[in-house]
Amino acid sequence: MNRIFVHKSWDLLLLLIVIVAFLLRFWRFTDIPFTFDELSAMSRTVYDNFRDLIKYGVIEKDTHPAGVQVFMYYWIRMFGEAEWVVKLPFMLMGLASVWAAYAIAKLWFNATTAILTAACIATLQLFVLYSQIARPYASGLFLTLMMVYFWSRYFLKDYKLTDLVLFILFAALSSYNHHFSLLFAAIVGFSGLWFVSKDKRRAYVFAGIAIFILYI
Template identity: 40%
Template structure:
């Protein structure tokens, strides 16, 4: 539980304090479609990434607006969940001691933290791999 709290604190603290990156702005620019079909055909097909991030962003911005907080929140939550599932997967494959070490490392490594704080598909990738 402590590892998950540390992971959450490292991912949540100030995640909306810095402006959106060029990649995030590019993803937002591909959300201006009236229908889900148009989003997929015009916004997702031209992007080389899996569609889940664009779909999540499309729904989030339609419901809650396009603030930095709203845009990045789903990916922060995905990064926190990834730490939990890394622990579960490690415990299943190895043992509890190893799982604690692995999840503690994963929760504090800089790239998983960074990827969890960006509105890009990387946090979702970490979640689905774990």
């Protein structure tokens, strides 16, 4: 009974932190203007087809991986280019990162550490600000956190295939997001070779090959 009460208390604390994170990110969010960085990215979404987007909007005019630029291209075509519309998915990923950070910290350490971690991600100005910018920052945080979460579950939860597949997916998405998240995915992937058991090493190496194939 006492354990159930404590568990619910942690859940309520997490809910409160997520609400605070939501308010900090979405307070008058329809009034938040574009930054020059966002306008630069939007200027590379005006092409008539996907081929021109990649050739002119990514290869010739940008140095980042194509993931965010391709996402913005289709998102703007479907929903328009109002500030709040373009920013919305990145703000949601910034908000979801609060839970992802909590989940990782709880998996690695304990609920107390998880709550403190979530509180930091929810309220620090760095995370709030970059959640409101439609560039690869909030998405990079979210995707790499999810990658680390499923990577951790794979090692700590009996090497489940589902966790390995989701690790592959989020590692590939992280690689397409930004060069830094690509580098981080590579570091995480290679570090797993020191943790994986011998009988699972082949499957883990194949997972790395799958991530590489998805990226190229």
